[in-house]
Amino acid sequence: MAAAAAGSSKWEWMAEVEEKLSEADASVEVSGWWRHSIYRVPACIKDLNPKAYRPQAVSLGPFHHGDERLRPMEEHKRRALRHLLRRTGRPLREFAAAVEEVAEELHGAYRGLDAVAAEWCGGDDEGGAKFLEMMVVDGCFLLEVMRAAGAASGGNFVGGDYAPNDPIFSRHGVLYVVPYIRRDMLMLENQLPLLLLAKLLTVEAAKPANDDTVNRMVLRFLSPSPPLPPAGAGLGLHPLDVFRRSMLHGPYHTPENTTHHAPASxxxxxxxxxxxxxxxxxxxxxxxxxxxxxxxxxxxxxxxxxxxxxxxxxxxxxxxxxxxxxxxxxxxxxxxxxxxxxxxxxxxxxxxxxxxxxxxxxxxxxxxxxxxxxxxxxxxxxxxxxxxxxxxxxxxxxxxxxxxxxxRASIARTTYFRSPTSVVTFVAASIVVLMIVVQTIFTVVSFYKG
Structure with missing residues (x-):
């Protein structure tokens, strides 16, 4: 019997492959890849500089959620959510319902999410609820941080409902803590889809959020004087995407006779x-x-x-x-x-x-x-x-x-010509030699004519 069981398990992997093969749909696979925009950085890239990809102050999204180093900020996230709800007068249920409408799309933005932690598995009711909670809390926190930074520059606080000595949302917090949050916002593994922010803003204002408004809100926070994206460019994927696009505005200035496809050497x-x-x-x-x-x-x-x-x-x-x-x-x-x-x-x-x-x-x-x-x-x-x-x-x-x-370059590299005085001396001497040569030529010509 044991031998029969062993023989059965030997072929299980083949049955699994054939089952997946019968279910395969190329169009579904392609659309699945296009949904992803937030990634875990693979070891072949990350190992060269691990700290560059690891948030230092706050986790945004699921990839670093629960990190013990970032846990202190969780209290401030909940506090920011309460302030936003109190100021807007909107029930939490409305925000949650709006985010739930696009939960599948938000989940799909994170590549390999289910493999990171079973708690985020979209097919599980409990996992789906945890993902929804995280999206609402992190999204509202990010909105409050961006508003605090904008308001503090004018000497005010968000809605006037934060204490002047608030550790995050006061002018002091904006000066000393928010720069670390801003840096963390530009890490690939620490992104929130801008679709999430658009949904939250829609509930808050009781009208659809404009894509350009969301893009510019994020960009003004990330850069003091950014070139604003052109109107109608569409909603960015996430803060890193919007910031990157702001650095690449306008076309390349390429000469007409330039061939792009020549291989590099x-x-x-x-x-x-x-x-x-x-x-x-x-x-x-x-x-x-x-x-x-x-x-x-x-x-x-x-x-x-x-x-x-x-x-x-x-x-x-x-x-x-x-x-x-x-x-x-x-x-x-x-x-x-x-x-x-x-x-x-x-x-x-x-x-x-x-x-x-x-x-x-x-x-x-x-x-x-x-x-x-x-x-x-x-x-x-x-x-x-x-x-x-x-x-x-x-x-x-x-x-x-x-x-x-x-x-010219070989002359410039000569040690003798490294100083301005040496160059002036060389030019003056060259002129003198040239004048002597010209004078000699005229003297010889005059002698033969005479």
Whole structure:
């Protein structure tokens, strides 16, 4: 009998595969992938810098819910919910009902959610209730935090119903605690779908929330003076998606005769800023702060200003992870970071771009800025061959390969010409030698004519 049981179990996996095969529907599988927009960062990415993907102050959504390190904020979440309910006069049941209408869509936004914890399993009534509770509590908390930050800048508090010494929602809390919440909001594993916020705002205002209003509310909180997304762009997927799109507004400035599909090679990787400068390239701050506003034209490399602070690398890494995991997003941020990693090889490169206003260093040394970009580019980084920024690599390098610019760069690298005084002396001596040569020629010609 034992042998028969063993033989039966030997084929169980085949029966399971065949059962799934009969149930398979390609269209359902495709639609399932498109629903996902919030991901667990895989170990192959996370292990390079684990802290960059782990929230430090608050859990938003299910992936870090219950983390003991973040538990202190749970009390403030419940308190924020009570304040919102008291101020709006709307019953909690209305908010819960509105979120429940889109619970399946919210659940589907998180890829691999059921595998993370059985408590979030949408098919279980208890699990579904816990997921609904978490969405309402986290969503209302986030709305209150964003309002507190906006109101505190004007000396007020949200609705005037928070104490002036409130640890989170006072001016003190906005100054000392909210920056950590803001950073956590830009971590890929710590996202809330903006559909959730739209539903909560709809109940609160008793009218449908406008997509543009939701996008701008989130963006104003994440960035002090962001370029607002164009009207009609549609509701963002989550805060990280909206913030990323705000950095990529407008098209690339691509010359008409540029071919995007040429394969990259070692010659296509742009040279460090100091090498470009020695070859006669001038650097100029672009008119906008869009990462698309990078161009090389007539020896001038225009680049957007970038403020570098303690949160920069973390934010860039999470946007790059999102590009890597979410099909159809493109990899424009990854291409930009790859570009900057190559152009900022040393502290001297950073100092050069700092002097033109392209780099605004808020983390200290120039070495730290260069190291920040080096640490953000994994060894297996992939740039899509049609990315327009590769054309800038090629055009800048083509400029440096022209004979005059090669000669100029070799002269600039000579130790003798490193100081301005040496250059002036060289030019003056060259002029004197040239005058002597010209005078000699005239003397010889006059002698033969005489």
């Amino acid at each position: 070692d010659m296509d990787i742009i040279r460090p800023a100091t090498d470009l400068h020695e070859a006669g390239v001038r650097f100029k701050k672009s008119a906008t702060d869009s990462l698309h506003d990078i161009r090389f034209r007539r020896g001038v490399l225009s680049m957007p200003a970038m403020s570098i602070d303690d949160a920069t690398q973390c934010t860039l890494l999470n946007m790059m992870a999102f590009e890597r995991l979410h099909a159809g997003t493109g990899n424009d941020v990854t291409a930009y970071v790859f570009f900057m990693d190559n152009i900022l090889r040393t502290a001297k490169d950073v100092a050069l771009l700092d002097s033109t206003g392209i780099i605004q260093n808020a983390i200290g040394s120039d070495e730290a800025v260069a190291a920040l970009f080096h640490g953000a580019v994994p060894s297996d980084a992939v740039i899509e061959p049609e990315n327009a920024l590769l054309a800038v690599h090629r055009r800048a390098n083509a400029h440096c390969r022209r004979p005059w610019n090669v000669w």
